Amino acid sequence: MRRSLLPCAVLLLLTACHSETAMNQEIATAEQDVEQGGRGLAKLNPAPRQAYEFVLKIDDAPGPFTVVNGTAQYDVVNEQECGRIVQATGRAGRITSQEPVELKKISDTEYQGTVYLDRMLDEDYYDRGVCQWKFSGAGATLKATGAEGETRFVSFIDADRFVKGERETQHYADLGYPRDEMDNYADYGKDAPEGFKPELRDALFSVTLTGKEARS
Secondary structure (H helix, E strand, O other), X not given: OHHHHHXXXXXXXXXXXXXXXXXXXXXXXXXXXXXXXXXXXXXXXXXXXXXXXXXXXXXXXXXXXXXXEXXXXXXXXXXXXXXXXXXXXXXEOOOEEEEEEOOEEOOOOEEEEEEEOOOEOOEOOXXXXXXXXXXXXXXXXXXXXXXXXXXXXXXXXXXXXXXXXXXXXXXXEHHHOOOOOOOOOEEOOEOOHHHOOHHHXXXXXXXXXXXXXXXO
């Protein structure tokens, strides 16, 4: 009886090792995908329902913006219970995803798109429990023509303000358009004109982000 059980035990051990190796390879591939801007193991909800209008308005810009990209950020809120344990720290790593939002040009100064609060799919990724996603906020990146080296004007509105329909306005100095002295400079702006030197305050433009629950 013992002799007959031994091959089975070896077979089960080999199968388990193969499964663990395959999972580790899948995780490694997913992590590389995340580093390159992908979503890794994260999956999209095939039928999201919590739709919000995402509105972007530009005021007093020194010129046009050919590139206007929107994003929605989502974070797992229970990564300690469901995420992969990092051996170096013994803690689970943060799980986040930046999903593109198509912004359509409504006028020379306004763009609109749709953000789904439930865009991500809650799922068990690491056999430790179901990861629960939460919408963290929406953002936008603008470039004059999209040419290499141009300034990236970046803005973001957090989830609480977005859902409440509040506005988030960031101000930027004209002198950074279309490019700053530093190539590929990311300009996050300032909350108010007073954040700039007095000599720059008469040459500013702004980007305002707003969210509004979409009509069913």
